[in-house]
Amino acid sequence: MGDLSIKQLRCHHIGPVDLDVAAGQCVSFAGPSGAGKSILLKAIIDLIPNNGEVSFDVQSRKHMRASQWRKQVGLLPAESFWWCNRVGQHFPELNEQQLDWFAQLGFDKQVLDWEVSRCSTGERQRLALLRLLCHGPKALLLDEPTANLDTTSTEKVEQIVIAYMKAQQCPVIWVSHDRSQNKRIASQHYVLEQDGQLQRVAA
Amino acid sequence: MNVIPLSAFDLSVAAGLVVLLAILSMAMQLGLGKQIIIAAVRTTVQLMLIGLVLKTLFDRAHMAWVILLAIVMLSVAGYEVMARQRRSFGGWWGYGLGTLSMFISSFTIAVFVLIAVINVEPWYTPQYAIPLLGMMLGNTMTGVALSLDRLTSGAWEKRGIIEAQLILGYEWRPAVSEIVRESVRVGLMPMINSMAAAGIVSLPGMMTGQILGGSPPMEAVKYQILIMFMIAAGTGFASMGATWLGARHLFDERQRLRLDRLKEGRA
Numbered sequence: 001m002g003d004l005s006i007k008q009l010r011c012h013h014i015g016p017v018d019l020d021v022a023a024g025q026c027v028s029f030a031g032p033s034g035a036g037k038s039i040l041l042k043a044i045i046d047l048i049p050n051n052g053e054v055s056f057d058v059q060s061r062k063h064m065r066a067s068q069w070r071k072q073v074g075l076l077p078a079e080s081f082w083w084c085n086r087v088g089q090h091f092p093e094l095n096e097q098q099l100d101w102f103a104q105l106g107f108d109k110q111v112l113d114w115e116v117s118r119c120s121t122g123e124r125q126r127l128a129l130l131r132l133l134c135h136g137p138k139a140l141l142l143d144e145p146t147a148n149l150d151t152t153s154t155e156k157v158e159q160i161v162i163a164y165m166k167a168q169q170c171p172v173i174w175v176s177h178d179r180s181q182n183k184r185i186a187s188q189h190y191v192l193e194q195d196g197q198l199q200r201v202a203a
Numbered sequence: 204m205n206v207i208p209l210s211a212f213d214l215s216v217a218a219g220l221v222v223l224l225a226i227l228s229m230a231m232q233l234g235l236g237k238q239i240i241i242a243a244v245r246t247t248v249q250l251m252l253i254g255l256v257l258k259t260l261f262d263r264a265h266m267a268w269v270i271l272l273a274i275v276m277l278s279v280a281g282y283e284v285m286a287r288q289r290r291s292f293g294g295w296w297g298y299g300l301g302t303l304s305m306f307i308s309s310f311t312i313a314v315f316v317l318i319a320v321i322n323v324e325p326w327y328t329p330q331y332a333i334p335l336l337g338m339m340l341g342n343t344m345t346g347v348a349l350s351l352d353r354l355t356s357g358a359w360e361k362r363g364i365i366e367a368q369l370i371l372g373y374e375w376r377p378a379v380s381e382i383v384r385e386s387v388r389v390g391l392m393p394m395i396n397s398m399a400a401a402g403i404v405s406l407p408g409m410m411t412g413q414i415l416g417g418s419p420p421m422e423a424v425k426y427q428i429l430i431m432f433m434i435a436a437g438t439g440f441a442s443m444g445a446t447w448l449g450a451r452h453l454f455d456e457r458q459r460l461r462l463d464r465l466k467e468g469r470a
Contacts, residue, residue, distance in 0.1 A: 046457050047369060066458040071372030081367035083381070135371050 002057025004044075004073065004139045004171040009052030011043035012036065014196040016052065021139075021171035026162070028182035029175040031192035037175050038078055040192060041141045044173075045075045056139055056171075074137025078144050080128035087119070087127060088112030091134050098134050105130065105156050122148045129157060133164055140165070140172045146181070158185055206416055218243065260329045269327045273310070273336055280305055280344040287348040290355040290465040296452055297466070301347045304444035308437045309339040316433055338409060338430055339437045342394065346438035347445045350390030354449050355465055357382040365460050375454040383450050390442030394435050401431060 002023055009017040014036045021027050029037050043050035046066050054061050054073075061069040084090055091112065094102075102111065105126045119127065125148050132140075140161065146154040162185060165172050176182055182189055182203070189201050221243045229236035260268055281302030291297040313336045317326045326332070358365065361382060368378035401407055409430055413423035455461050 045370065047366060047459055049455075049459065049461075067369075067372050067374050070370060074372075075370050077367070077370065079363065081363040083364045083368060132371070 002138065002171075004173075005055050005058075006044060007053040009040075009043060009050060009054060011039055011048065011050035011052075012196075014040050014043070014192070015198075017198045019190070019198065021173060023171055024165060024169040025188070026165060026172040026174055026186045027188040027190060028186035029173060029190050029192055029198075030177060030179070030182065032194055035192045035194050036196060037192050038143050040198075041075055041077075041143055041173065041175065044141060045070050045073050047075070071135070072137060073139045073141065074132050074135065075141045076129055076132050076143055076145055078147065080124050080131075082116040082124070085115055085117075086112070087114045087116055090116075090131050094134060098130075101130055101133060101160055104160055105153070122150070122153065125149060126153060126157065129160070133160070137170070138168065139170050141175075142172065143175045144177070145174070146176070146178075154181070161185070218247075257329065257333060260333070264325075264327070264329050266325070266327045269329050269332055272329075272333060276337060276340055277302060277306055277309070280340045283344055284348045284351065286468070288352045288355060288468045290359055291351070291468050292355070292449070292452060292464055293466040296464070300449055300452070301344075301351060301445055304441045304448065305340060305343050305347055307444060308441035309336065309343050312433050312437045312440075313339055316429065320429065334409075335430070335433070339433055342434040343437045343441045345393060346390040346442045349393070350386045350442040350446045351449055353389045354382060354386040354446050354453075357385060358453050358460065359462060359465065362460060362462060369458060369460065375450075375458045375460075379450050379453065383446055386446045386450075387442050390446070391439055394438045398431055398435060401427070407431070 004021045006017055006019040009015050017040065019027075029040075031037055039048065042048045043052075044054055046054075046061055046069055056069075056072055061073075082090060088111075099109065102108070107127075107130075111127070116124070125145070129142075129145055142161065145161070146157050149157065158181070161172065161174075164170070174182070174186055186203075189203050191199050191201050193199060221239065225236045225239040225243075228239060256272065260272065281298055284301030284305070285291050285297045292300060313332065314326065316335065317323055317328075317332055321331060323331045358379065365378045365382075369375065397405070397407075407427050407430075410423045410427035413426065414420055452464065453460060453462075
């Protein structure tokens with residue numbers, strides 16, 4: 001539970017970005033391809049060199065180990081990568097609630113024994129979201145989480161994320177090109193322009 | 204028994220074989236013809252030079268000269284390690300990484316063996332020190348180059364996988380551990396293979412040389428065993444050290460994967 005606060009964040013051509021996302025609030029990012037939305041998200045979790053001040057729950061990231069910071073502020077990258085053969089090897093011990101998320105996204109427990117290489121792109125995308133949520137982040141940065149999904153799966157993903165956001169009271173940044181989706185899930189909307197400036201826009 | 208001296212004619216016959224190989228590889232368009240000739244010329248010139256240097260050095264054994272030669276050998280080995288990588292670290296790291304780990308392992312082991320095992324007086328007697336160090340460096344260099352090459356190209360190819368783990372809040376060490384293990388394994392394999400095959404498949408060069416030079420076979424064999432153990436330990440420690448240092452330098456203080464620290468090599 002806490003706010004995500006970004007001050008004077010700069011990375012490559014992007015910024016300075018100032019943004020506050022309150023606990024339990026979802027904001028959407030849109031913008032032309034190549035404007036650097038993914039780079040901005042990676043800069044927030046300190047995965048690439050950047051300048052600026054980012055804090056969560058009034059604790060600045062510079063006062064904690066980078067790994068600790070990334071555990072709190074969870075990023076779902078646009079492309080998912082898997083380092084073990086089987087799906088289950090990427091997950092911690094699962095509780096009832098988490099198995100329920102699997103069910104909502106159309107997976108039964110068997111999925112943990114599946115080989116990653118045999119999963120479709122859409123399956124991997126949904127599994128990557130589950131993997132992130134099962135690691136228990138306290139803020140969510142989602143980079144086009146429904147880009148390869150059909151309408152039904154998209155709705156399910158939206159529901160799970162919104163439920164997680166409400167239950168954990170966590171701030172969420174959702175990157176999407178789908179304007180109707182942004183309207184459904186987010187309360188504030190931003191566009192990252194080609195020149196690297198983040199502008200607030202009306203829905 | 205004395206060694207039968209080789210004449211310049213004898214060597215040019217052998218050189219003819221290499222030229223034949225170069226011509227054949229040009230005909231097959233392997234793109235190696237020029238490299239083979241250059242390498243062969245380098246072998247000839249370098250060995251002739253070292254022959255002269257050793258002759259002078261043996262005549263007046265002085266510690267400073269032995270150490271100077273050792274440093275020259277190490278510097279060249281360090282350069283070779285860097286040049287053999289497809290992607291090496293930029294700046295001083297690229298050179299220093301391999302050189303430092305070879306220095307620590309090869310020099311320590313060579314001096315240790317000279318003092319504690321062979322017990323030669325003084326320990327820097329060039330007839331012992333230079334060949335021992337040369338054999339150590341030659342093999343260690345291969346091991347370190349293989350390990351670092353695997354490490355850097357592994358990190359490059361698997362950046363997505365490494366970053367996916369960092370994103371979930373893993374430390375850099377577990378995120379890169381599989382690549383580190385693989386890199387050390389690759390560096391050690393040639394040495395393990397040559398220990399396993401020694402005497403059955405291959406007669407090691409040093410032992411063969413001693414036997415050709417008239418030493419009793421059992422003495423030559425004992426020295427060869429000693430050398431094999433030294434090389435195994437030296438290669439192993441240097442590969443581990445270089446890989447560990449290299450893996451560390453792939454990440455910065457905020458545990459970011461910094462592939463921008465690598466530059467394209469020529470190899």
